Amino acid sequence: MNKNPEMLKFIHMTDCHVAGNDQTVYGERPSTKLRAAIDSINRDHEDADFVVITGDLTHHGDDAAYENFARELRRLVIPSHLLMGNHDDTRTFRFHFPEAQRCDCGFIQGSKRTPYGLCLFLDTSHKGSSAGRYCEERSKWLSGVLGATDGPVMLFMHHPPFKIGIPDTDDSKLEDAEAFWEIVEPHKDRIRHIFVGHAHRVVFGNWRGISVSCMRGLNHQVSLELLRSGSGQHGNFEAPAYGIVLANSDQVMIHMHDFTDRSERFVF
Numbered sequence: 001m002n003k004n005p006e007m008l009k010f011i012h013m014t015d016c017h018v019a020g021n022d023q024t025v026y027g028e029r030p031s032t033k034l035r036a037a038i039d040s041i042n043r044d045h046e047d048a049d050f051v052v053i054t055g056d057l058t059h060h061g062d063d064a065a066y067e068n069f070a071r072e073l074r075r076l077v078i079p080s081h082l083l084m085g086n087h088d089d090t091r092t093f094r095f096h097f098p099e100a101q102r103c104d105c106g107f108i109q110g111s112k113r114t115p116y117g118l119c120l121f122l123d124t125s126h127k128g129s130s131a132g133r134y135c136e137e138r139s140k141w142l143s144g145v146l147g148a149t150d151g152p153v154m155l156f157m158h159h160p161p162f163k164i165g166i167p168d169t170d171d172s173k174l175e176d177a178e179a180f181w182e183i184v185e186p187h188k189d190r191i192r193h194i195f196v197g198h199a200h201r202v203v204f205g206n207w208r209g210i211s212v213s214c215m216r217g218l219n220h221q222v223s224l225e226l227l228r229s230g231s232g233q234h235g236n237f238e239a240p241a242y243g244i245v246l247a248n249s250d251q252v253m254i255h256m257h258d259f260t261d262r263s264e265r266f267v268f
Contacts, residue, residue: 014197015217020064054197055085055158132159
C-alpha cells in the first residue's frame with residue numbers, strides 16, 4: 001500500500017505478448033519477461049496503489065496464453081487493471097478474468113476513483129484488425145461518464161488516437177480518432193494525461209493540449225524508423241520497461257524503469 005497519502009503512485013505496463021505453453025515470440029519468451037517485471041514491482045514498488053496494463057496481454061489471444069498470463073499476474077502483490085489490445089481476444093479473456101470490469105455494453109471498460117483523478121480504462125480493440133476503433137456504443141459510455149462526473153481525469157487505452165511519427169505504427173492507431181476527439185474535447189481541461197500502449201516505444205508528448213505517454217513493451221520493441229521502409233516495419237530487443245507514475249494535485253510525473261538493467265551502481 002502507498003505509504004504516502006499525499007501522492008498517488010501506480011505502474012504503467014503495456015504489451016506483454018505472453019504466449020502459451022512456454023512458446024517464444026520472435027525468439028524470446030514473453031512470460032519470462034513478465035515474471036521479471038512482476039518480481040521488480042513486488043520488490044521495489046510494493047507501495048504502489050495499482051498496476052495498469054494497457055493491452056496486448058497475450059500474443060495470440062488463446063487459452064494457454066491467458067493461463068500463463070494469469071499465473072504470473074497472481075504473483076503481483078498490488079491490484080491490477082487490464083485493458084484489451086489488438087492481439088487479445090475478448091471472449092477468451094473474459095473466461096479467464098471474469099472479475100474484470102465491463103461497461104454496460106459489454107466491452108472491457110471501467111473506472112477507478114483516486115484522490116487525484118478519475119482513471120478511465122478504455123477498450124479500443126477491434127476484432128480482426130491491428131488498428132483500433134472506438135465504436136458508437138463505447139463512445140456513448142465514455143461520453144456519459146465524462147458528462148456525469150467532474151474533476152480531473154486520466155485516460156488509459158491501447159491504441160493511440162494520435163500519430164507518433166513512425167509510419168507503420170501510425171497506420172494502426174485509433175481509426176476514428178476525430179470522433180474520439182469530439183467526445184474528449186469538451187473535457188480537455190480536466191484530462192491530466194492519456195496513457196497508451198501499442199507503439200512499443202517510450203513516447204512522451206502533447207496531443208491537442210493533453211499530455212500523453214507510452215512505454216516500451218515487455219518482449220520486443222518497434223525500431224525507431226521515422227521514414228517509411230520499403231521492407232516493412234522492423235523490431236528489436238531494446239530493454240523492456242514499465243512506467244512509475246507519481247501524481248498529486250499539482251503534477252503527474254512519470255519515471256521509466258529499465259527493470260532488467262544490471263549495470264553497476266555507484267555513489268556520486
